[in-house]
């Protein structure tokens with residue numbers, strides 16, 4: 659198995675309230691989590707300080723998104739600097755819901771990546787993934803390569819980047835990619851990194867799988883050499899998140 663540290667992120671999206679979030683934090687705080695796994699949780703931004711104040715320090719807190727500016731007349735937005743100010747260590751950028759629901763382009767995502775790396779100490783979970791019709795048209799690798807190019811052209815420090823491959827057709831659908839499907843794309847993303855950045859970056863960069871990961875499918879997925887962890891949505895607010903964190907004990 660690779661020397662890359664296993665990584666499990668919980669993307670809580672726009673879900674939860676203080677009571678529900680407290681209950682999952684109490685479970686995480688009281689559970690025996692594998693020391694071989696790096697754990698990050700991404701609450702709704704309004705709860706970031708609450709989570710930071712109640713979660714055990716071994717678990718890092720992430721923003722789910724940020725604006726590409728430090729400050730300004732952007733009503734409703736938050737900056738990466740604000741996340742860092744309240745103790746975040748990570749930010750998710752380019753999630754498919756930001757792309758497909760809110761219209762974020764590869765260009766905007768690239769600008770956000772450049773800004774976060776230049777102006778903060780936050781690490782980035784950078785998301786890629788194809789739509790169902792793109793997969794059915796055999797364009798998965800083409801789409802992911804285009805997204806990777808927009809990410810890579812703005813990265814000044816690869817040690818602060820984790821890539822999350824999240825096929826859109828698997829997100830929230832219960833239709834998880836097979837381990838072979840995930841491994842195939844992860845291998846191609848790693849090859850893309852080797853060709854376009856460097857072999858060292860390709861070997862060091864963690865590539866997560868996201869899309870209907872559960873306690874029932876995580877162990878088989880985690881057995882794949884190039885699956886370095888998960889970015890989990892729905893299951894990350896349930897007790898089974900503990901099993902997913904411990905998928906590669």
Ligand SMILES: O=C(COP(=O)(O)O)NO
Pocket residue numbers: 669753824828829830831832868869870871889890891892893
């Ligand atoms: O969007 C996801 C995955 O969501 P699900 O696990 O609910 O498919 N991660 O960022």
